[in-house]
Amino acid sequence: MPEFSRRAALMQLGAAGLAAMTPGAAISQNPFASFDAKPWAFLTPDEARFLAALSDVLIPQDAFPSASQAGVVDFIDLQLAGPYGKGADLYLQGPFGEATPEQGYQAPYPPATLIREGIARFEASGTRLADLDASGREDVARRLSEGEGVDLGDVPAQTLFDEIWSLVKEGYFADPIYGGNKDYAGWRMVGFPGAHAYYTDFIGRNAPYRAPPRGIAHVPGRSRSASPARGRPAAPIHPATEEG
Amino acid sequence: MVTELPKTDVVIVGAGWTGLAAAKELADAGQRCVVIERGDWRHDATSFGAPEEHDELKYARRKGHMIDTPIKTLSFRNTSDQTARPIRRLGSFLPGKGLGGAGIHWNGQLWRPLESDLSMRSHYTERYGAAVLEGTNVQDWGVSYDELEPHLDFFDRVCGTAGVAGNLNGEIREGGNPFEGPRSADYPNPPMTPSPPLQRFRDTARAMGYHPFQMPSANVTRAYENPYGAQLHPCTYCGFCERFGCGYFAKADPIICIYDVVKDHENFELRMNSHVLRVETSADGKTATGVRYIDARGREVFQPADTVCLNAYALWNVHLMLVSGLGTPYDPKTGQGTVGRNYAYQTMAAVSVFFDEEVWSNPFMGAGALGMTIDDFNGDNFDHTGLGFVGGGYISANQTNGRPINYQPTPPGTPSWGAEWKRAVRENYLHHVSLACHGSSVAVPQNHLDLDPTYVDDFGQPLLRMTFDFPENDRKMSAYVLSKAEEIARNMDNVRAVGTSNNAAEGQGYSVVPYQTTHNTGGAVIGTDPATSVVNRYGQMWDHHNVFVFGACLFPQNLGYNPTGPLMGLAYWTLEHMKTDYLANPRPLMDA
Incomplete structure (x- = not known):
């Protein structure tokens, strides 16, 4: 059983169906409630809920897990607690001032602070992202991504969005040793076989490569089932093991 | 308090490709060489082994x-x-950073310049008239293809390069690049195996009358021993090449190809974790006396030397000259001065080709230099009359680095996140290839490098400041080459969607955010006129005859090719003149 909360996942499933029928309906009374009990390395449970809600808009559940179901919030928590979050690879000397988008990251603090302050500014308005329904969450994601229609004070909304979206993709597709990509969700979804890679005899062949994914820590995963033909349902979340 | 060490013959700043090549060649010539390297010691065998090295987050994203x-x-x-x-x-x-420098994380795309590239100003002036170069600082390299050829060939042998010679001593050969200058010998190893998308690109390009060939590759294709005696192994197509070191000993790099065969030489000493602050000069300013650096224990050290070689990354070589007061800084307002002049980059565009389910690209299989290329629109391989630009680029179907965090191909019109994005990634990941348009970059007066007036580094020295945007010439060039690549994509079978992207699209400023290439060139360029070059045609500084400069900072403008081949050709050319001419009789090798 993956570590993501079965309850939260079920709520999500139900909510998605509900939202489809009745736009605007509340997603649940207490989404991602199990986050209160988790031993987070950096995040507060409320921050974790914000990130879960946002990341599940970016990578929602379909036949493959959503971002939070695949452990993306756990991944982000560990990343923000570590050297990346602390800005170990960022030049953070001042002065800070007006800059163009072409000049890249110019926030006067590292990613962990950016995300903490960004969430705090957003929720200070009295709205908690996790409490919004599906269309409400999507609307916030769109406004953050465009950097418009959302007031985060001096926190640059687009920078915040880009940083989170980057982390979400990393959490979904990075090696599972980092806490995300649980049960190789992301790798199975696309058909990436992982870190153990010898293709000398296959490189010229026009054929699917069906080895099950295997990460750095050698734990073999289940293989992707046959590539879903267009127009038919995609592979199930837990397709039957084909090999190994 | 500065510790002064005993004098050495040669001090070399940087232990990458050019620094280690210099150390090997000069140590063999009897010169006592001290190599000073900022980063950590490491080795392919102990630092780059799979599967631990195959960590996209750590190396490709966090850039380990x-x-x-x-x-x-x-x-x-x-x-x-x-x-x-x-x-x-x-x-x-x-x-x-570290032993081997950027040479350990390159792709291994190993090119040489066209004959006309090296005399770009005279060539274009003669064929089209001087007006086509107006507004640019395009100039000749001052060294000819024939002069460089033996050195380009030698580096092919150091790397065990895989490919087919398209021009062997003047004879044009099937399967190679017919536009290249004459080679004195074929590649030491046979070309890589093309994947299904590359086979399709090849067939379509050929049917359209172009001249496809397998990209020359320093990912070697069979067991190989280089001229120094170093052993390389065949590439496994593992797909972890650019941004990664190669634990398979299959991608030529400075550690396995050169360091291993010089490390025990009696004339070789390597000082790691040592950060060079400046090159010191004599009282009359005519020569350098050595380098001052912070050593691994944090002490400030002066290393005197008869000869100083600058072998840092292109940008850092220019920085070191500027903070040391070597040469005259370039002033874009007056056009005077040369250090920092003619900074150029690489103009990259791409076509995204989405196949139907008949074609399996399996993008996780690949190699840094696994590409099928046409050179029909590079350099002056095509008629530029009336086009309004100079230069060009190669078009290459590359299957290089299809790892899932960085490689998420979606057809045009796909939202950038959400359910549709997710479905598109899932449906296209295994059925996609990119055609790279690897374009040249002209030097223009406004693009330059100097010292920043405000920001400083960890050692209190001013940062290098880059002022750069894509010149109008290159925007036109890139749009043109991209249109040709798109045509090929649209003619390929089993293609259900085609997308394009162009870093140099009209109206779009150059941005330091998305990765483009690590091909920063110029700033300390080679030439025959001290008013427009920092070093003479031998790589020797005009102003300080015992300072020799290496690397892509020498390029007067950037080629439509990856820089490692050309810059190593220049390095061996410089080293030959140091060994046979300069060291026995130190003096300016050309009159200013």
């Missing part, structure tokens, strides 16, 4: 092998009227 910006970065602006801001996080280009 790249320079740490808190220690070394530069500031950037598009134009001189803007305030430059520091590149706080690496993006557009990725200088390396």
Whole structure:
């Protein structure tokens, strides 16, 4: 059983169906409630809920897990607690001032602070992202991504969005040793076989490569089932093991 | 308190490709060489082994092998009227750190310049008239293809390069690049195996009358021993090449190809974790006396030397000259001065080709230099009459680095996140290839490097400041080459969607955020006129005859090719003249 909360996942499933029928309906009374009990390395449970809600808009559940179901919030928590979050690879000397988008990251603090302050500014308005329904969450994601229609004070909304979206993709597709990509969700979804890679005899062949994914820590995963033909349902979340 | 060490014959700044090649050649010539390297010691055998090295997050995203910006970065602006801001996080280009430098995380795409590239100003002037170069600082290299050829060939042998010679001593050969200059010998190893998308690109390009060939590759294709006696092994097509070191000993790099065969030489000494602050000069300013650096224990040290070789990354060589007061800094307002002049980059565009389910690209299989290329639109291989630009680029179907965090191909019109994005990634990941348009970059008066007035590095020295935007010439060139690539894509079978992207699209400023290439060139260029070059045609500084400069900082403008081949050809050319001419009788090798 993956570590993501079965309850939260079920709520999500139900909510998605509900939202489809009745736009605007509340997603649940207490989404991602199990986050209160988790031993987070950096995040507060409320921050974790914000990130879960946002990341599940970016990578929602379909036949493959959503971002939070695949452990993306756990991944982000560990990343923000570590050297990346602390800005170990960022030049953070001042002065800070007006800059163009072409000049890249110019926030006067590292990613962990950016995300903490960004969430705090957003929720200070009295709205908690996790409490919004599906269309409400999507609307916030769109406004953050465009950097418009959302007031985060001096926190640059687009920078915040880009940083989170980057982390979400990393959490979904990075090696599972980092806490995300649980049960190789992301790798199975696309058909990436992982870190153990010898293709000398296959490189010229026009054929699917069906080895099950295997990460750095050698734990073999289940293989992707046959590539879903267009127009038919995609592979199930837990397709039957084909090999190994 | 500065510790002064005993004098050495040669001090070499940087232990990458050019620094280690210099150490090997000069140590063999009896010169006592001290190599000073900022980063850590490492070795392919102990540092790059799979599966641990196959960690996309650690190396491709967190850039584990790249320079740490808190220690070394530069500031950037598009134009001189803007305030430059520091590149706080690496993006557009990725200088390396540690033994082997950026040479351990390259792709291994190993090219040589066209004959006409090296005499770009005279060639275009003669064929089209001088007006086509107006507004540019395009100039001749001062060294000819024939002079460089033996050295380009030697480096092919150092790397065990895989490919087919398209021009063997003047004879044009099937399967190679018919536009290249004559080679004195074929590649030491046979070409790589093309994947299904590359086979399709080849067949379509050929049917359209173009001349496809397998990209020359320093990912070697069979067991190989290089001229120094180093052993390389065949590539496994593992797909972890660019941004990674190769634990298979299959991608030629400075550690396995050169360091291993010089490390025990009695004339070789390597000092790691040592950061050179400046090159010191004599009282009359005519020569360098050695280098001052902070050693691994934090002490400030002066290493005197008869000869100083600058072998740092292209940008850092220019920085070191500027903070040391070597040469005259370039002033874009007056056009005077040369250090920092003619900074250029690489103009990259791409076509995204989405196949139907009949074609399996399996993009996780690949190699850094696994490509099928046409050179029909590179350099002056095509008629530029009436086009309004000079230069060009190769078009290459590349299957290089299809790892899932960075490689998420979606057809045009797909939202950038959400359910549709997710479905598109899932449906296209195994059925996609990119055609790279690897374009040249002309030097123009406004693009340059100097010292930042505000920001400093960890050692209190001013940051290098880059002022750069894509010149109009290159925007036109890139749009043209991209249109040709798109035509090929649309003619390929089993293609259900085609997308394009162009870093140099009209109206779009150069940005340091998205990765483009680590091909920063110029700033300390080679030439025959001290008014427009920092070093003479032998790589020797005009102003300080015992300082020799190596690397892509020498390029007067950038080629439509990857720089490692050309810059190593120049390195061996310089080293030959040092060994056979200069060291026995130190003096300026050309009259200013």
